[in-house]
Amino acid sequence: MPLRPAARRARDAARPPGGAMHEQARIFTLEEANRTLPLVRRIVKDIVELYPTFQAQLQTLHEFSDAALDDAVQERLAELRADVDRTAEQINAYVQELLQIGCLLKGFEEGLVDFASVYQGRPIFLCWKLGEDRIRYWHEVDAGYAGRQPITPDMAAALAAPVPGPDGGPTRTRSGAH
Numbered sequence: 471m472p473l474r475p476a477a478r479r480a481r482d483a484a485r486p487p488g489g490a491m492h493e494q495a496r497i498f499t500l501e502e503a504n505r506t507l508p509l510v511r512r513i514v515k516d517i518v519e520l521y522p523t524f525q526a527q528l529q530t531l532h533e534f535s536d537a538a539l540d541d542a543v544q545e546r547l548a549e550l551r552a553d554v555d556r557t558a559e560q561i562n563a564y565v566q567e568l569l570q571i572g573c574l575l576k577g578f579e580e581g582l583v584d585f586a587s588v589y590q591g592r593p594i595f596l597c598w599k600l601g602e603d604r605i606r607y608w609h610e611v612d613a614g615y616a617g618r619q620p621i622t623p624d625m626a627a628a629l630a631a632p633v634p635g636p637d638g639g640p641t642r643t644r645s646g647a648h
Contacts, residue, residue, distance in 0.1 A: 496572025496586065500621065500629035503585040503596050504604050506571050514581040514600050517564045521578040524557045582615055587629060596621075596629070 498506075531550040534543060561578075568575050568583065574595075576582040581600025586593065589608070597607040597618050608625070609617040621629070 498572065498585040498587050498596060499632060500587070500596060500605060500626055503573070503587070503598070506573065506585075507598065507604065510568065510571060510573060510583060510598070511600065513564050513567050514575070514583060517561060517575065517578060518581045518600055520557065520561055520564075524554070524561060527554045527557055576615070580615075584609075589625060589628060 527550065531547070531554055534547050534550055539547075565575050572585070574584045574586075576584050577599075583598045584595035585598070585605070587596050587608070588594065593611050594608050595611060596605045597609050597615065598605045606621055607618040608621055609615070609619060
């Protein structure tokens with residue numbers, strides 16, 4: 471059974487187009503990204519706690535969709551669809567909060583979050599996982615979680631500087647806005 475729009479949005483919300491850095495993603499220094507963690511942590515905790523419910527609802531919906539379609543099953547299917555939509559809308563709202571902060575959710579189950587940054591002139595992601603006290607890892611834009619590497623002291627110093635914009639001044643977004 472195809473997913474309804476709210477369920478599709480929940481599933482797809484954390485995937486930027488083509489897996490690339492979102493064009494309007496905020497560019498963070500390491501310090502700026504770490505400062506967002508108290509709020510990011512609360513939002514991601516809510517997502518990680520709610521996601522298994524969403525998965526279970528989808529599974530139950532799938533199981534019922536294969537059943538004979540008598541009136542009782544039709545009624546239960548309608549209830550399940552409504553439950554899935556409500557949960558998907560909650561998850562979407564949390565993901566939108568993260569996007570407003572400027573970070574990208576990369577893992578519903580693990581609570582993975584990426585923060586766009588720039589190191590030695592190239593875009594990278596600062597990588598944080600629920601349960602970590604601060605951002606200690608980074609990865610190339612196309613590497614993902616498996617490519618996580620520790621942030622060295624030299625790298626941390628380089629990531630402390632604001633990202634220069636096209637006019638040489640600091641910028642906070644990939645689009646060049648100050």
